[in-house]
Amino acid sequence: MHELVEFAVEKALELGAGYAEARFEEKNGTSLAMKNGNPEGLSIISEKGIGVRVLVDGGMGFASTNVLTKESVAEAVKKAVKLAKAASRVRNESIRFSDEDFHRVSYKVKMKKDFRDVSPEEKMELLRKIEEEVKGTGVNVPMRYLGYSDQLWKKIFVNSEGAYVKSKIPRVSVMYNLVVFENGQMEQAPFVQRAFSGGLELIEKDEPWSWAVKDVQALKKLIYEGQKPPEGKVDLVISPEVAGIAVHESVGHPYEADRIFGREAAQAGESFVKPDMLGERIGSDAVTVIEDPTIPNSWGFYLYDDEGVKARPRYLIKDGIITEFLTNREYAAKLGQRSNAAARAINYNREPIVRMANTYLAPGDYSFEELIEDIKLGVYMVSFNEWNIDDRRYQQRYIGREAYLIENGEIKHPVRRPILEITTRALWSSVDAVGKEVEMFPGTCGKGEPGQGVPVWMGGAHARLRDIPLRRP
């Protein structure tokens, strides 16, 4: 296949492109669903194709094809070059890419238990196990939607500046939506996902059924014992799961350089962060946020991005100070920097754009007991359902699913739907202590048009926020 990828790049240069890259991607896998105990059917995923991106006279063009012949690829290259030329006429400034060191490399993530060797019925057993364990709790869960998915992603990336990156990354995930109905009341754990890069052994070891059991038991307890959360100014301890969504939404996204420069303005939005805010304080000393694609077996794993740049951990906030944005080559050049390898494309038919991978609140040195021991009145938010954030990533809201009252340093009864509605600056300035243990949670990060849902992890350590105006529904 690499001959065809190299052919695409050569052809683009021949047709007048100043820069060209081609990316072959092949995805093979299986997905299964089970709805209220019924197997919903099997879906076999098998797709491949080539995407070509070029710069011509400072304009950018992209075309893709899933017909993998020389003629068809040549046709796609021709279209990309033509589109780039036409686009260059509606530009004020030429698009330029940062200078980078490129490599010829090949890497893969190994599977101990290769999901290709496992039959669909055996994979369905994983879902059946969730069914059985959930039923075994005796909690009434009338609606149960379960999903399993595995995919092997193979890629070959070549550009006109000497990059050649070949990779093979397997990804497995299980998700569930469980609706608990007890005592005339209903609570829900929707779209809960467990996901990894690697083999089936990672799902088996993670035991998604244990998470499901924990969820339905917590929801039952919430129904029977839940009380109103305290209102007004209290202390709030957020779990790694809640810290994860908060760093993803209010740190990761607004630090995406394409958003900062307005390229996403009509879709995924803009940012309150401006280029001159590097070095500015955004949170307390306790807050460090790291973005790291290289975490082994992570859901957002990669070692080279989709522009061929080598990945590394990126410190978005260090000790409360904005230290780095997420960049691709286009926006690294605008900032006068080198790319930090945040360019990702979800498939051969999508352009690489600036994306997160695994974003987390770095650990501090507090044990969980130390975090809560001097809280007189507060809330511990363990998981969340409803969440959203504005266009500029400044005004956000997270509503607790599982949450508890903290009183005089002790965890007490569950509380219903405590609402954290807060600005980004207030959120990160309120953190006065961070726990020792980091935990990660998977998600699908949406951005781009057409949409590119990319796998990410988000998480971190527990964090304590002081004097938070907590609300009730």
Place this chain on the structure above:
Amino acid sequence: MFDVNEFILKKARELGFGDVVVLGYETNRRQVRFANNEITVAKNWHERKVELFVELEKRVAGTSITELSEENIERTLKTLLSNMKGMAPKEDYYGIAEGPFEYRDIPETFDKSIVELDEPNEYVERAINAALEEGAKRVAGVLYTDHNRLYLTTSNGVEAFEEGTGIEISVRAFIGDLESGHGTNSVRILKKFDPESAGRKAGEIAKLAQNPEQGPEGKFDVIFDPLAFANLLSYMSFMTSAYAAEAGFSFLVNKLGQKVANEIVTIKDVGNMPNGYGSRKFDDEGVPTRETTIIENGTFKTFLLNTSMAKKYGTETTANAGLMMPHAWNIVLEPGDYTKEELFSEVKKGIYITNVWYTRFQNYVAGDFSTIPRDGIFLVENGELRPIRNIRVSDNFQRILEGIKALGKESYHIHWWEVRTPVSTPYVLVEDVGITRATK
């Protein structure tokens, strides 16, 4: 492409499959994205693929085939067969529609001049200029042209073809960091395309939105612009699928025949809407698409169904297959009799929301959600508009439908990144909408 479909059907039968649906696509899609008044990237997609659904003794499976050689087709079918053999059956599977059917062309869904359009950049420039003329400083957005051919063959005697086109634009205009507006235009034939109207609307709202103050919180009468209400109805469209209800993702669970909205509210799915961005002659099992009333004068009438789910519930398909998951084509909120001016004059003290995004649910079955206004937001007081910012709609879906107090008489067809199922809706006035904001 029917030769490919027939080959797949023949081979599938030879292997012993029962129900078989072969849906072939040939698609040409072009995109021009723009930001800061210039084109950021232009793209082209050409795709040829077959979506395949097969059943084997109540076991169901699906895949898409992109490499359409006979060898690969046979290999794919054999893979499906061997994977399905050991699986447990889907006990609530009741088959696909019995064809053949007769189809009528839907007016204004195909236009050769879109197929032959060489270069769509001039439309982008027209939209940008319209927004700039209204006072915008920065304009961003996306334009698409579409040309699709569909070839459907089923084991129940269906052979159906349709060819469709479309062109659409979504434009967002900015003045400062906090002042923006949004407009869209989605049509199926070129002579109805009006990119300037999208640009102008975006620019006008941005201009009106200058120097916003912090918004209030509490309960307010809210006028939703069609762009904003389309977002909510697009989320609701998913919840009208019987599949979503069974899976625990719908506030309409167990509410058939009940009042779920104010009686002035009638909501339909119209699969055969002329010039509708989601219109199609037939659904995925070949049933001719139609108009289905989901909520009639406030009463919930039906979920959207395919043949199998309809049989399960002892009723008829609504022609919304999706073989696994029935889905809406074009959601329509029937307009009322208010002019835009009359609607605004109904509001003594309220809020006008021009757009929302990021609608998320605390509980799908209860319908509790929040969504964030984006672009211009205005306090409406005795006909005057005053720009505000930083508020959130926090409410319940059914309560919003029940609180609809007045509907504009003009309908707008909305389809963009945040409104994935096309929606036709007028301006909508809802009373006592929950508004919250961050206080720190």
